[in-house]
Every structure is written in structure tokens, then in C-alpha cells.
Amino acid sequence: MEFFDDAVNKTKEVFDVVSKKTGEVINAGKLKYEIASVRSKVKKDYEKLGEIYYNQIKDGEDIPEEVKEIIADIKEKKDKEAELNTALGSLKDCVVCPKCGAAQDKSANFCNVCGEKIDF
Numbered sequence: 001m002e003f004f005d006d007a008v009n010k011t012k013e014v015f016d017v018v019s020k021k022t023g024e025v026i027n028a029g030k031l032k033y034e035i036a037s038v039r040s041k042v043k044k045d046y047e048k049l050g051e052i053y054y055n056q057i058k059d060g061e062d063i064p065e066e067v068k069e070i071i072a073d074i075k076e077k078k079d080k081e082a083e084l085n086t087a088l089g090s091l092k093d094c095v096v097c098p099k100c101g102a103a104q105d106k107s108a109n110f111c112n113v114c115g116e117k118i119d120f
């Protein structure tokens with residue numbers, strides 16, 4: 001059950017990221033879009049990082065604070081991307097229970113948390 005609970009929690013986190021609309025179908029396409037969006041932001045960070053680093057290092061100076069901040073920022077985005085990828089891997093098409101908000105498999109007839117009928 002622990003693994004299952006974990007998967008449900010992961011899916012819930014994804015709902016928080018992608019959408020909170022009750023009954024809306026969350027599909028892999030939306031998650032893939034989110035992942036692509038995070039990746040493109042990281043790419044821009046890399047560019048910024050490269051420019052700052054180059055300007056600094058060519059004058060023989062130490063690693064600037066700004067660079068350390070961007071690296072921390074990139075790490076955060078990478079972690080988010082990994083989370084989204086994990087969720088994508090464990091996600092079939094899901095719906096949000098209209099009563100309790102729990103993530104439910106699209107094919108489910110009843111919520112496995114509160115027992116509400118699900119018929120989207």
C-alpha cells in the first residue's frame with residue numbers, strides 16, 4: 001500500500017502543478033508540456049550562466065555569487081523536472097474526485113478515498 005499511496009501523492013503534486021480544476025482530465029500530454037517548459041527554462045539559465053562565467057573567468061576572478069545562485073536555481077528546476085518525469089511514468093489518464101479532490105484513475109467508477117461516484 002505504501003507504494004500506492006506514494007504514487008497517489010505524486011499524482012496529487014502534479015495536479016498542483018498542472019491544474020486544480022475538479023473533474024478535468026490530466027493526461028500525459030500536459031505533463032510532457034510542463035517538462036518541456038522546465039527544460040527550456042534550464043537551457044536559458046545555462047546560457048546566462050555561461051556568459052557570466054566567461055566574463056568573470058577571462059579576467060581571472062573567482063566564481064561569482066551570481067553564478068552560485070544560478071546553479072542552485074538550475075538544480076531546483078532539474079529536481080522539479082525529475083519529479084514531473086516520475087509522475088509521468090506512474091500516471092495514466094486521471095481525474096480529480098469532485099468531492100475530496102483525490103486523484104483517481106479515469107476508468108474508476110468510485111473514488112477510492114471517499115467513495116464518491118465518478119462518472120466523467
Ligand SMILES: [Zn+2]
Nearest residue numbers: 097100111114
Ligand atoms: Zn473522493
